[in-house]
Amino acid sequence: MYKSAVVTIGNEILLGTTLNTNLAWLARELSAIGLPVEFSLTVKDEPEAIFQALKQAWETCDVVITTGGLGPTEDDITKNSIASFFGAELVFEPEIWEEIQKMFAFRKMKVPECNRCQAMVPTHFKALKNERGTAPGLFFEDGSKSFFAFAGVPLEMKHVFENQAKPLLLEKYGNSNQVWQYTLHTFGVSESALAELLADFPKPGGIDLAWLPQTGRVDLRFYGLAKNAVEETANRCNALIENYVWGKNEDTPAQVLLNILQEQGLQLSVAESCTGGLAQKMITDVPGASEYFLGGVVSYSNSLKQSLLDVNPKTLLEQGAVSEQCAQEMALGIKNLTKSHVGISVTGVAGPDGGTREKPVGTVCFGFSDLQGTWSITHAFNGDRESIRFKAAEFVILTLIKHLRRTIA
């Protein structure tokens, strides 16, 4: 079985000012193609530290990947350390320099001279095209071993890995040790209640189950080397807890919702208060959302709730903006204003201030209005402002999914 190592280079990670999200992403990608990460090292932007880390990783693993330290300002150190470790010279490659110049021209900017260093490539290395930034990836192989260096910006690293490194790795190492995964996304049930439902669920040997609590919901991931057994086990599990499963694998709440709207030929609009645009942002994360999502209103002030959404001033006065009555009027109001088939709304106390004894921080009211009528629910979320807003935005989407699915059945 092949082994890989990830070396993260960057003072900012060791100062704690940047979270190492690259490691988690690379670890998932590498596991999935049968090159699980054996260990990971994080070191400073210092030649000796980089050299020693490369030594340790290269001596023990088949595939070594570094991230960070390839920007135009810190480039020299990392690239020199890499070249020195592999006994290579740095050579200027005019083609890369041309690509960098084109990129700046597209942005109508002058190319600063210090970017020249990004066109330097160690001898015997291959430069990997980076269409998302100016630092190309680097690739070197020695017999059965492979070395890759990527820029630290996650967007650029992911782009170069997916488009350049992954095909090279699949060709060289095959994917016979590929770990297959099948994820069920659940909603509206606690982890422990789910565990009780699945207490006697029989899992064949070689299939593992990971419980992955997400913010406000739980994912179940089955994984193993036998693709069919993984799928079959996940499907059996799905049949047991079907009412709680809203999606599978790469599904997102917004994508699933848009699929249902498409199936049912419905157009949606949204009125948000405490989530401030987040629910609509999630829906429009999906390319092509515009066919079934018309748009909506962020009625952050009470005046907009009245003037745009036709919320009754009496409702605001007597029951407050955070009330089921207000949520219903907002949902009906946005449906009428935009002439959509379905209107939904979110209004709540996201905190940290604004909570009362009756409506503490985390209280959120949701409104739903469609051809069948208008209704509402209230839910209490815990956590800080950010997580309350995130959970509330997902909640309104997931609840609408549940509602629309029942409508078909």
Place this chain on the structure above:
Amino acid sequence: MYKSAVVTIGNEILLGTTLNTNLAWLARELSAIGLPVEFSLTVKDEPEAIFQALKQAWETCDVVITTGGLGPTEDDITKNSIASFFGAELVFEPEIWEEIQKMFAFRKMKVPECNRCQAMVPTHFKALKNERGTAPGLFFEDGSKSFFAFAGVPLEMKHVFENQAKPLLLEKYGNSNQVWQYTLHTFGVSESALAELLADFPKPGGIDLAWLPQTGRVDLRFYGLAKNAVEETANRCNALIENYVWGKNEDTPAQVLLNILQEQGLQLSVAESCTGGLAQKMITDVPGASEYFLGGVVSYSNSLKQSLLDVNPKTLLEQGAVSEQCAQEMALGIKNLTKSHVGISVTGVAGPDGGTREKPVGTVCFGFSDLQGTWSITHAFNGDRESIRFKAAEFVILTLIKHLRRTIA
């Protein structure tokens, strides 16, 4: 200068299913008390891997901290590896067992037998009380060196570090080596152009500068042991590049914008198309935004651009929704609709589809309308849909900051 190392133990980190947030948190805490992290290692829940990692860290650093591997199910491996590395025996400590039993009794639960192992402590080690869970921390010292082991659950790790480990570290090492930081956030200038501007910038000895590229902008972080010198250097740098600096340290674009709106007594509203609500979400990330942010519209469909924002159908027909004319009409429209002082708008091609030769994916038009008039700009972003949307939402906020600051001057 003292040095520390963090060893993370856990298969889930190397599978990529868990993000290593413990490292970033510990790194900040340790830097702040003068024990900066020299390097960090992440290894599997395997005795030999743990042993080797402890060896590498203990040989080179003054303070070694491990996280993970102390739960009731995986406890034996880690604790045995630690004991074996330090040549200790595991001894049952009845007092800890009593604490664990009390904790379960409080939750009205039976103590599973596997929790007994959590009362085992290596000889010469001190158990550190964990009031958030069942796995106590472990502490060992040898001359000037200190070793700590914490459970991997962030809540428990932080609790034991803050209440038990930090006081011990401060007493033993003092905090005369505290690292001070000062960050300048820039916008509208590339990393390499900034590097040219600062090519001759004199940095006193002992002050380091980290270049931190964010998505679409760059942060400069000065750090060192002398608080005054760090601040003074950052301020001198700020004076040189003032036109590009939008904030300092913990500032966010939305917070800075809201402060300016407050200073100038202005109320804002927003019309978004391609960003789908993200700009408004960012603004409302700030508690108390409602005083200066009224709300806005997500006019995802052309029909809403016309009916709510009063965009001229001729504009849409002749110049398209992604045009400076449309952006200006949207900004003016949302200002009028909401009776705000300032209206801003975003309309563009976020991709992956919808690009043309004239308006490729990444083309975004921004509109601004206030008492002085209505104007617009166009910017070309690269990246995928997610990053184009993110950069565009930050861009409209940061551009408004620049505009409003000039207005005062």
